[in-house]
Amino acid sequence: MKKFMISLIGSAVILSAGATNAFADDQSKLRTEVSQVVGTPYKWGGTSVSSGFDCSGFILYIFDKFNLELPRTSNAQAKTGTPVAKKNLKPGDLVFFNTSGAGISHAGIYIGNGQFAHSSSSKGVRISNLSESYYKDRYVTARRTISKQSYTKMVSGLH
Template identity: 65%
Template sequence: MKKVILSLLGAAVIFTAITPSTFASDIKLESEVNEVLGTPYVWGGTTAAGFDCSGFILYVLKKFNVDNLPRTSQSQAKVGTAVAKENLRSGDLVFFNTLGTGISHAGIYLGDDQFAHSSSSKGVRISKLSETYYKDRYVTARRVVDQQSYLNMVN
């Protein structure tokens, strides 16, 4: 009986220590991303018929009432609050220098080292920040989602 009680107590401690963005709470954001996974890349695209990277961000975040973002990834990287890589949470925007000329690509952080983006070669997909290609090109992250929109995204 002691083992059962200790196991239950241990499980309770573990589950209460998990932050909301680490458990199954990101389902809404991931669900919106999954709806458009595989959508082709279209330069200037902002609809489910085709997205570029910043158009994809606009489309997904609008689902959570975040509709005041600029159109381009360079402009999006200047709004909101800077976030250290180790403090990323679901809904934060991540930015990359893929062309060697400054910020040229962006995505939405999903948690667990993953971000969703519209790749020019593969369309909407989920990648890991730790992949060499993205790790070497990572520039910054911005938090553009207010607390209420964040809660809507993860609850």
């Protein structure tokens, strides 16, 4: 019985590790596009690698890689698509924050595993965790702005 339990636990660990890796692979195209610009400096009003990005400009840049259109500002982006509960986030969903005390003032792209990519005014394009106290305390909403077909392209790498 002891050997059976050890085998069962071992199988569960192997299967769960495989599921985690498969989940990470599913996000490869989105993560690849994001990773290519991580470290790009912050620039208010910026929409390109050469000039830098503000938060909404970064989102526009990434979404443009998948031929997806959004409004220019984070406040306008927060009014598109449909609301998504934090527990139901999928890669490609947009997450919004109140960092100024005056409504939505920051945005990022959820990339899975509790992480989102964004252009931070202090550190440029980076990946952060929604659970970090700064973002957790300032989280406002999330929106799903892409179709199932666009989602499939984004996470599988098909164009």
